[in-house]
Amino acid sequence: MPPRASKRKSAPPNSSSVTSSDGRSVCLSSPEGIEALCADLGVDYTDVRILMLAWKLKAEKQGYFTQDEWQSGLKALGVDSLSKLKKVLPELEKEVEKPSNYEDFYIYAFRYCLTEEKQKSVDIESICELLNLVLGVQFRPQVDSLVEYLKNMLAYDAWTLNFWQVQNDYKISFPDLENYDETQAWPLILDNFVEWMRENQS
Incomplete structure (x- = not known):
């Protein structure tokens, strides 16, 4: 599990970056940035809620959130801070449980694992x-x-x-x-x- 930092302030969500445990600003378009985000949210990066967040953000590449995915996804979630994002994570579980969303999430989970071009x-x-x-x-x-x-x-x-x-x-x-x-x-x-x-x- 990525180290959880204390007494540090992350960059605002719309900047598509977070502050890592050693105080560096890390872009979310990298696995290191996703791990830093998970540390901020207090969840393991293998937690299913992170996969649900990727689904909600419509992330196309595993381990990466583009600036557009990040900003449009947070807007869809109606949050403007990491503290608010942390609070809506449990709501994502309820949203996925809806029959109208579950199949879409289920298929997305598989496709999210296709990390190479033309991988089937x-x-x-x-x-x-x-x-x-x-x-x-x-x-x-x-x-x-x-x-x-x-x-x-x-x-x-x-x-x-x-x-x-x-x-x-x-x-x-x-x-x-x-x-x-x-x-x-x-x-x-x-x-x-x-x-x-x-x-x-x-």
């Missing part, structure tokens, strides 16, 4: 981290089992957006698997996961 898939290690970040709090047992499955199955070394969406579009009751009907057309990855689950439950 995300490696399994990153997918496991993303599953924990986005779904872990609400669906901990399911996510733990899916992550264990993915880490032990060599068939999947990366996921496309289509695979990522499958986890949101198809809901399997857990741990009883009662709503799973093998005669229906489930995505192959879920068929394989259910088979693995049953083998481990027997």
Whole structure:
């Protein structure tokens, strides 16, 4: 976790910079600037609320907020100081929970991990981290089992957006698997996961 500074004053939000722990002004268009921002807000840079903030700012590149993204995003949030921004972070969680926003955020979370030009898939290690970040709090047992499955199955070394969406579009009751009907057309990855689950439950 980035070091949390004390008794220091950050630059105003509309300047697209913050003050780092050693007193330097750091631009938010750099990973170092994002870490300094997280320290100001009192959250870890791996906190899902930072991902939600990136979604709200419509940030296009992971670990960077452009000046336009920062300023227009804060305007949309209705805040003009870091103290106010800190107070609205919990509200972002409520906003994402709305059905009209959740799918958009869910897809954004995947695309935010596409860090290279023309990249179409995300490696399994990153997918496991993303599953924990986005779904872990609400669906901990399911996510733990899916992550264990993915880490032990060599068939999947990366996921496309289509695979990522499958986890949101198809809901399997857990741990009883009662709503799973093998005669229906489930995505192959879920068929394989259910088979693995049953083998481990027997």
